[in-house]
Amino acid sequence: MKCQFCDKILDKGDLGASTCQGCGDVFDQTQIVELRDHLNIEAYTPPEITVPVNKDDPLVAPESEQCVDCFADLMGADLESWRSGNACPYCGASNPDSGASSSITDSESSDLSNFSDLPVHPFIVNSGPLMGKEIMLSIGVELGRRSLRDTLQDTGYQKLLSTISGEHMRLHAIEDGLIGVEDLGSKNGTYLNGDRVVGPLPRPMQYGDALSLHDLCLTPSPPTSPFALFHHQQSGVSWKLPLTGIKQSVHLGRWTEAERRTPWYRMAQLHHAENQNQLDDLDAISRRHFFVDLALDGDGVGIQFWHELGKEPCDVQIGTITAETGVHQTSTVLDEGVRRVIPFGTKVTVNMRKNTFVILTTE
Amino acid sequence: MSQPTLTASLLKDVAASNSPLKAKGALTIVAAPNENTLPLDLLLVLDVSGSMKGQGESVLQDSTIHILNNLMRPEDRIAIITFNSGALVHTAWTDVNGTVAPFQASGGTNFGSAINEVLSFLGSQDQQGNRAGVALFLSDGHGSKASDDNVRSIPDFGFTMHTIGVTNGAKPEHLEHMAELAKGYYYDAPTFDDVKKAFQSIFNYGKTIVYAAPDLEVNVSDGVILENLTQTPQGLALANSLGPGAHSVSLSHMVKDTRMEISFDVSVDAVKDGVNSLATFSLQGATAVLNVRGTNDETELYNAPLNTDVTMIAHSADAATAIKRGDEVGATRAITKMEKLAKTNPNAGTRTTILTEATKATSVGEKMETLGRMQSDTSGKTKLRND
Numbered sequence: 001m002k003c004q005f006c007d008k009i010l011d012k013g014d015l016g017a018s019t020c021q022g023c024g025d026v027f028d029q030t031q032i033v034e035l036r037d038h039l040n041i042e043a044y045t046p047p048e049i050t051v052p053v054n055k056d057d058p059l060v061a062p063e064s065e066q067c068v069d070c071f072a073d074l075m076g077a078d079l080e081s082w083r084s085g086n087a088c089p090y091c092g093a094s095n096p097d098s099g100a101s102s103s104i105t106d107s108e109s110s111d112l113s114n115f116s117d118l119p120v121h122p123f124i125v126n127s128g129p130l131m132g133k134e135i136m137l138s139i140g141v142e143l144g145r146r147s148l149r150d151t152l153q154d155t156g157y158q159k160l161l162s163t164i165s166g167e168h169m170r171l172h173a174i175e176d177g178l179i180g181v182e183d184l185g186s187k188n189g190t191y192l193n194g195d196r197v198v199g200p201l202p203r204p205m206q207y208g209d210a211l212s213l214h215d216l217c218l219t220p221s222p223p224t225s226p227f228a229l230f231h232h233q234q235s236g237v238s239w240k241l242p243l244t245g246i247k248q249s250v251h252l253g254r255w256t257e258a259e260r261r262t263p264w265y266r267m268a269q270l271h272h273a274e275n276q277n278q279l280d281d282l283d284a285i286s287r288r289h290f291f292v293d294l295a296l297d298g299d300g301v302g303i304q305f306w307h308e309l310g311k312e313p314c315d316v317q318i319g320t321i322t323a324e325t326g327v328h329q330t331s332t333v334l335d336e337g338v339r340r341v342i343p344f345g346t347k348v349t350v351n352m353r354k355n356t357f358v359i360l361t362t363e
Numbered sequence: 364m365s366q367p368t369l370t371a372s373l374l375k376d377v378a379a380s381n382s383p384l385k386a387k388g389a390l391t392i393v394a395a396p397n398e399n400t401l402p403l404d405l406l407l408v409l410d411v412s413g414s415m416k417g418q419g420e421s422v423l424q425d426s427t428i429h430i431l432n433n434l435m436r437p438e439d440r441i442a443i444i445t446f447n448s449g450a451l452v453h454t455a456w457t458d459v460n461g462t463v464a465p466f467q468a469s470g471g472t473n474f475g476s477a478i479n480e481v482l483s484f485l486g487s488q489d490q491q492g493n494r495a496g497v498a499l500f501l502s503d504g505h506g507s508k509a510s511d512d513n514v515r516s517i518p519d520f521g522f523t524m525h526t527i528g529v530t531n532g533a534k535p536e537h538l539e540h541m542a543e544l545a546k547g548y549y550y551d552a553p554t555f556d557d558v559k560k561a562f563q564s565i566f567n568y569g570k571t572i573v574y575a576a577p578d579l580e581v582n583v584s585d586g587v588i589l590e591n592l593t594q595t596p597q598g599l600a601l602a603n604s605l606g607p608g609a610h611s612v613s614l615s616h617m618v619k620d621t622r623m624e625i626s627f628d629v630s631v632d633a634v635k636d637g638v639n640s641l642a643t644f645s646l647q648g649a650t651a652v653l654n655v656r657g658t659n660d661e662t663e664l665y666n667a668p669l670n671t672d673v674t675m676i677a678h679s680a681d682a683a684t685a686i687k688r689g690d691e692v693g694a695t696r697a698i699t700k701m702e703k704l705a706k707t708n709p710n711a712g713t714r715t716t717i718l719t720e721a722t723k724a725t726s727v728g729e730k731m732e733t734l735g736r737m738q739s740d741t742s743g744k745t746k747l748r749n750d
Contacts, residue, residue, distance in 0.1 A: 012379075016378065016661070016665060017374070017384060017385065018375055019374060019385060019387065021383070024385050024628050026374060026387055026677055028700050036665070041661075246709065247712070248709075
């Protein structure tokens with residue numbers, strides 16, 4: 001294989017520099033792939049990341065309440081006695097809720113009343129019945145079973161919440177508007193994109209990252225608008241992309257160019273962890289599959305689809321655009337490389353092999 | 364004074380050990396955001412040859428009055444040199460309250476005399492580093508060529524020189540060449556309105572200068588050569604070849620809220636194991652070191668990522684240089700590469716669009732002007748200066 005400009009026979013030295021060492025011509029990605037193939041050099045394959053799957057039953061924290069005075073955790077017979085109106089067996093303080101029909105939720109919720117003035121950060125729920133909804137979590141305080149129970153007011157979360165420690169994690173506001181998470185020694189751990197969060201230094205997160213408190217999965221969402229909401233129908237995973245005038249590319253394949261799995265994919269894998277058929281469906285998407293470019297444009301959003309250049313062929317099946325007006329347009333108008341400006345609120349459905357993404361833009 | 368931010372990078376930050384290397388590199392310079400803009404010294408160099416008689420004279424007169432009445436700030440100064448077969452200082456430095464005598468057009472057109480008078484005039488003044496000097500060379504016709512070396516030495520006085528072609532008969536290549544040598548830009552102004560726009564543009568540009576024609580100090584290591592130093596996105600040639608040792612390279616004025624980019628080719632005799640310092644760049648007290656790490660690990664070598672910013676700067680230097688020399692094939696080739704790059708570097712997309720616009724311009728003058736008006740903001744996004 002020769003350089004197309006100086007006829008130098010290209011070798012490993014040229015590939016290593018990604019530049020013809022004869023004339024200095026810089027290779028583009030297609031030329032690099034061709035030269036790599038020509039020289040029979042295997043493309044680097046990053047090691048598959050094993051997504052942690054909690055095979056064991058979670059440790060369920062015993063039901064407890066804290067004494068309002070000495071903060072002792074009251075369990076078992078002590079708890080029963082405390083709830084029936086007796087004093088704390090350790091400090092003798094009386095139960096302020098005695099006589100009332102005390103429930104864990106009520107008493108724990110009352111502890112949250114002073115949280116209202118704290119700074120908060122929005123998160124999208126990616127587990128359970130409220131999947132796709134946005135919740136606000138306080139920054140700088142211990143968050144755990146009780147505060148999340150107050151926020152996730154749906155009985156469908158009882159089992160999920162039982163695996164979360166009373167003081168599970170703390171959110172930190174760190175520089176540049178980022179949010180960080182610190183695990184407070186929780187029993188079942190705090191995971192960020194599949195990696196366990198350890199140590200006292202908060203791990204920075206951004207929108208799209210998967211924050212898992214055992215089986216409860218959340219993703220930080222930015223407090224800005226307008227945004228595009230991406231929803232993967234098979235797993236229910238959702239995440240937001242804040243829209244600006246600058247074009248942003250969203251990867252709908254199995255890995256990003258930076259050779260990291262995309263956050264939505266990690267979250268979807270977590271949801272499908274126990275069902276091999278669903279995992280197979282998810283893996284039907286190619287690694288370098290598909291990209292969506294989005295940017296604010298006038299009164300709407302400019303949108304364009306494309307696939308990454310590479311030797312692995314793409315098998316992209318674009319579905320339909322169904323505008324809120326009921327206008328049904330065929331896929332031909334959204335062929336790859338064709339940019340369109342769609343009004344806010346237009347639902348874009350992308351069918352990709354056995355997976356479906358819905359993209360909804362909101363002003 | 365705050366320091367600018369300098370960043371020097373190679374296309375790939377690793378290279379094969381014990382082997383020679385040819386690679387593209389780039390230096391980016393961003394002034395500190397709180398840097399103050401400088402007062403402006405505007406030196407008009409006006410063609411008053413016989414062909415300017417009549418309408419041309421009134422264009423010069425009206426334009427000068429327009430500058431004094433509408434464009435100059437109290438802290439700015441103006442001086443005027445007129446030339447035909449010879450050249451003279453028509454008006455020495457004066458402020459906004461100064462008066463300018465009428466112009467009398469006659470005789471031939473001698474660019475050489477004009478440039479000699481510019482150098483003589485600037486040489487007789489105390490150089491003031493805290494002022495931004497801008498010379499504006501305005502001509503309507505074909506002049507006898509000035510010495511390249513003389514034109515090239517104008518920035519030594521802290522001045523850059525822009526050129527304006529004022530009629531359809533002007534030779535843009537010639538005027539553009541002079542502008543490039545003097546680190547300035549070419550303006551195409553076939554009508555009086557265009558001349559006024561060009562003056563407006565010069566002032567808009569002049570009022571945002573933070574470093575007046577600064578010198579970039581380059582220290583090249585043994586066994587290393589830097590070649591084809593080109594300022595992008597304008598495609599301004601800065602130096603052909605810098606071998607081992609210390610060098611000083613004159614840059615054009617540095618403008619507020621922009622990123623100055625310099626593309627270059629690097630040749631290394633033999634990359635050593637570990638970190639190799641190839642060159643050091645210094646400007647206004649800030650320094651950047653161009654490094655490459657030598658390795659024998661083929662997997663690392665073949666899979667090290669390309670620096671997409673360096674790639675964009677290299678391709679845009681190739682494209683702008685090709686456009687300037689009328690090489691359409693070369694320009695298209697470089698622009699096509701940038702188009703592909705736009706998939707991974709959104710900044711390349713905007714630059715591709717503007718460079719394509721430059722290639723499609725109908726006249727050489729328009730092409731040159733489009734290139735001259737290109738600038739990169741501090742994040743590397745390209746835009747046309749809004750004059």
